[in-house]
Amino acid sequence: MAYDLIIIGGGPAGLTAGIYAMRARLNVLCIEKENEGGKIAEAGIVENYPGFKSIKGFELAEQFSKHAEYFELPIMHEEVIGIDTKSKPYKLTTKNGIYEANSIIIASGSHYKNVGINEDDYLGKGVCYCVMCDAFFFINKEVIVLGRGTSAIMAAYNLKDIVKKITIVTDRPNLKAVEKIMEERLVEIPNLEIIYNAKPVKVVGENKAEGVIVLIDGKEHLIPTEGIFVSYGYVPNTEFLGDTNIELKKGNFINVDKDCKTNVEGIYACGDVTGGILQVSKAVGEGVTAFNSALTYLQKMH
Structure with missing residues (x-):
């Protein structure tokens, strides 16, 4: 039946x-x-x-x-x-x-959503998708949030009291949230740096993620880190x-x-x-x- x-x-x-x-x-x-x-x-x-x-x-x-x-x-x-x-x-x-x-x-x-580079090769080795699941492993460490818009903003906001420093790396010229209040709160995060117009190219590291190579104005730059949170929605x-x-x-x-x-x-x-x-x-x-x-x-x- x-x-x-x-x-x-x-x-x-x-x-x-x-x-x-x-x-x-x-x-x-x-x-x-x-x-x-x-x-x-x-x-x-x-x-x-x-x-x-x-x-x-x-x-x-x-x-x-x-x-x-x-x-x-x-x-x-x-x-x-x-x-x-x-x-x-x-x-x-x-x-x-x-x-x-x-x-x-x-x-x-x-x-x-994936970045579309080699991030999954480092999954569980410094690369994470869920902030609330894995933030504990990065207490007082410097981390990168790869992402865009609301997802990246929320990730940074949820990490602000846990990690030492957050660097949002976005391939967009700005960060826009669905709710304006989240953009306002982003400005208030003291341990935050934002790098705009940076296209992720490759995650690097020996046995774990140690940095991200990004393309800015046609030139490659290495951004070192102790952890990466992928937040592309x-x-x-x-x-x-x-x-x-x-x-x-x-x-x-x-x-x-x-x-x-x-x-x-x-x-x-x-x-x-x-x-x-x-x-x-x-x-x-x-x-x-x-x-x-x-x-x-x-x-x-x-």
Whole structure:
């Protein structure tokens, strides 16, 4: 028997849709390949989510998870590797099985964007993507943040009281944040240096990362460091949609309308995977919208 609804992803968008689905008494399953809560768990302090003047990212993620647990949302920890959209009910394939659903909400989130050089050769050897996961290893050390915009600014802000010095290296002529207040706070960080218009060329070091070679005005420069945090933002987790006819837009984000509908009947998407501003408030709102669209579709089926 097919589920009424399968939700792919257990971040803020997916859990919101799941909570609403349980309240609607749907036969629902949430499939999450990692831990519930999504990328917000890796944020430092969250100050822009209504109802909390200030809350740590992992605490907010925990609140989402507990809320879903209260409504007994079934969560399966597996990775979806494909969806068959050729016939109904739709079939979702994971590494361990096949599941059928009359409707699907894709809330698969995003992952860290690479620089595109050799940084992953030094992953775990001085190169990191998650500030809140790895900042502890760089207490009182000098580090580089490779990145752009809001991501680089947030990384620097979360590192300011932990490391000795932060050098933001960006290939852009400026650093712009989604929220102006973060740009203002950037100016107030005393142990910060910013190098603009510097294109990363190569991470160097013997057994660990010891510096970054950058290109500035056509000339190579070596910037020494004791650690590197890569903060170029995120790319959507849509690789598993390659064999479907679900329409993607620029950047491989899922193309949806105002009701979070994809171009495939009965399949919806919400949260980071749809692009736009990557904010938890947006994810929660889209989670509600996607659920409402799915519910309307399921009601028409019966």
